[in-house]
Amino acid sequence: MARKVTRSRAIVVLPDRIVSDWWRREGHSLAMEDLDEVLVELPERLVPGGGAQGGLHPDPAMIAQLERRAVQAYVLVTRR
Numbered sequence: 001m002a003r004k005v006t007r008s009r010a011i012v013v014l015p016d017r018i019v020s021d022w023w024r025r026e027g028h029s030l031a032m033e034d035l036d037e038v039l040v041e042l043p044e045r046l047v048p049g050g051g052a053q054g055g056l057h058p059d060p061a062m063i064a065q066l067e068r069r070a071v072q073a074y075v076l077v078t079r080r
Contacts, residue, residue, distance in 0.1 A: 010049075014041045030058040032065050042066075046073045 012019040024034045030048055032039075046066060050056040058075055066073050 012038050014038060015043055016041070028055040028057060030056060030062060032059065032062040035062075042069075042071050044071060046071055048073070048075050050075045050077045 010022045010024065012022045019038060022037075025031055035042070035046075048056060048058065056075060058073060063073050
């Protein structure tokens, strides 16, 4: 049985590791530079949590760059 873990900071879950205490350049946006540390490790789908209020807004240019790398991005509202 999986145990419930509560986090108060952003993380990146990759196929082979978890990046803890990950930070975005600007609070409620997500830009390509924010993914520099993990870019080569991204799987074919990127699913950033949008926050409990759905406040995360990915940069459209980032979405286009990811699509050129064959990575699909889906932003979902984080449930509490």
